[in-house]
Amino acid sequence: MNSIHSTKDFSDLLSLQPEDRSQLIKKVTNYYIQFLDGLPEGKAYLGDEDAGKALASMPFQENPYPIDQIFDVFHQSVTENGINPCSGKHFGYVPGGGIETAAWGDFLGALTNRYSGINFANPGAVRMENQVISWMCNLVGYDHRSHGSLLSGGSIANLTGIIAARDHKELKARDFERAVIYLTDETHHCVQKALRLAGMGEAVIRYVPMDEQFSMRPEALDAIINEDLRIGLIPFLLIGSAGTTNTGAIDPLDNLAGIAANHQIWFHVDAAYGGFFLLVEALRSKFKGIEKADSIVMDPHKSLFMPYGSGVILVRNAEHLFKSNYYTAAYLQDDMEGQDERSPADYSPELTRHFRGMRLWFSLSMFGISPFRQVLAEKIDLSHYFYREIQKAGFEVGPFPALSISLFRYVPKDGDANEANTKLLALIHADGHIFVSSTTILGVLWIRMAILVFRAHRKEVDFAIKTMEKLKNSMNIH
Incomplete structure (x- = not known):
């Protein structure tokens, strides 16, 4: 002492x-x-031939282990597994x-340990992340009103988008049993999980029929929505897919966007796998209508080749994401004035977070x-x-x-x-x-x-x- x-x-x-x-x-x-x-x-x-034996042989202790032993156990337990x-x-x-440049970006971000959640803490880190998000918004065809948040992956990104939709539509707990979500059997299972985590496990889920390409049939969707309106339900959320995990299918996004607009339904597109194929000019027509989505999920750790832990939620109107996530506390009062950048913590469930933008900014800058x-x-x-x-x-x-x-x-x-x-x-x-x-x-x-x-x-x-x-x-x- x-x-x-x-x-x-x-x-x-x-x-x-x-x-x-x-x-x-x-x-x-x-x-x-x-x-x-x-x-x-x-x-x-x-x-899994090792079955954890090497790791079990090296429990934490008061004194350090030799560096060669540490690397040997890592290699045997993780790399060769x-x-x-x-x-x-x-x-x-x-x-x-x-890609290896992302690892170097992570190293620099962790070494300098800059906090990228609030603009006051490190304006440069926040600008860097916002620059990455702005580039993605432009890629999908969003305008200056849009924004987003860098998250851990598609699961949390889908959850964040669903919560933004729920709050924008001002659904209350008493409405959940009548609220209807429209998707297909090809929709990623994390969406159903996100609905449960968002408190909407009792909502009605409609599985819309698909065509032979495993894409949602717009005419079937419209008929189901009209029937739900007739029986007094609340059509709430339409989930479109731009590259399903199961088969790679792309829903007819433009048609779905039109139906969603006609019925005032939030249109959410899960493009976790397929989104960055928008970079290929010859493929852009496949994604026609994605720019009309209220929210879009993309995973840089898929089709942008980043390491795991890279996801993003984009919204056409930044206010919808801000409304669901902004909160403050007395100990954060220094951040409340004179900030000209959007703080990531105001658009995300997270406050303390990894400096995720560094791996993306570094790689896009290094390679173009x-x-x-x-x-x-x-x-x-x-x-x-x-x-x-x-x-x-x-x-x-x-x-x-x-x-x-x-x-x-x-x-x-x-x-x-x-x-x-x-x-x-x-x-x-x-x-x-x-x-x-x-x-x-x-x-x-x-x-x-x-x-x-x-x-x-x-x-x-x-x-x-x-x-x-x-x-x-x-x-x-x-």
Whole structure:
């Protein structure tokens, strides 16, 4: 208890000495280079052979562990474990890839530890995040009245958008049982979760029929809304998708926007996966009408190749987001006057938050926008190539890909196709050189090929096709 009288500098206890700092920099640099250099030949899926043993062998203790042991445990427990999202042969779920400049941006943001939540705390950090948001608003076609918030991902972004819609429509708890949300079976499950978290678990959910491309049918939507009005319900929220996680489907956004406007329904678009494909000029027509949405979700950690933890909610009218999130306290009174920038904390559920804008600003500044356009265009070309070539390898395909996700399956002449594809998927995962995932639609099990990692090129796609063809043939099912 006499530490304040000591001449010892206690900050040294949590600071690296020059020799230790040099050793750590060398260790991190070597690991960084070896990791990236090993990606082309490494596996995309490694299972969980360690089962946490290495981590359990190193519990926290009073004294430090040797740096070599720390890195060994990290490598064995994390890097050599599960899915490798950085691999160009990762084609499961909706991968991103994690460009290395974003890691450097995160490092600088964490090292300087600037707080980007309130303008008063660091105007430069706030301006940087607002610059990123403004660029995204322009990308989707919003005007100067728009704004948004950088969040952890699509789940929190969808929740934030739904809360803004609820508050703007001034729904009260007594209205929730009569409020109606319109979506499809392809809508991401985080939307239903967000509705529950927003206190609207008792609201009515209408699953609108889809066409053969898994897109919402506008005429069916309009008929359902009219019937709901007739029976005294409150049409409240329409969820459109611009690239579903399951199949990559894009709803007819312009038609949906018109229906929403006619019935004064909040129109929310989940473009977490597909949104940044707007950078590809040839694809912009697919997203016609997105600029009419009241709110839009996009995930930079998907089609902008950022590391996990990068999501954004955009709103056509900034006041709608501000109304739901602004709050203050006496200890924040220094921030209340003379601020010419929108503080992120006023447009987000979060107060204390990571400096998320740094990874985006740093990467977009280092590379420029053009490489992102080119890489996204390549993924579209690769998905079309895969769609053609996988059929030559003896697989059946689903609808032509709207973006970069394809559905395919093996249909044996004898036996159950779902069982055959379940077995094939297990063989693919056991092999580990590529990673794909599956989905079930109307009782049919499909394997999904999501081509989005920026390191995925024709070489990796060809390797995936040959690997799956070889494993299919090894099953001896005809």
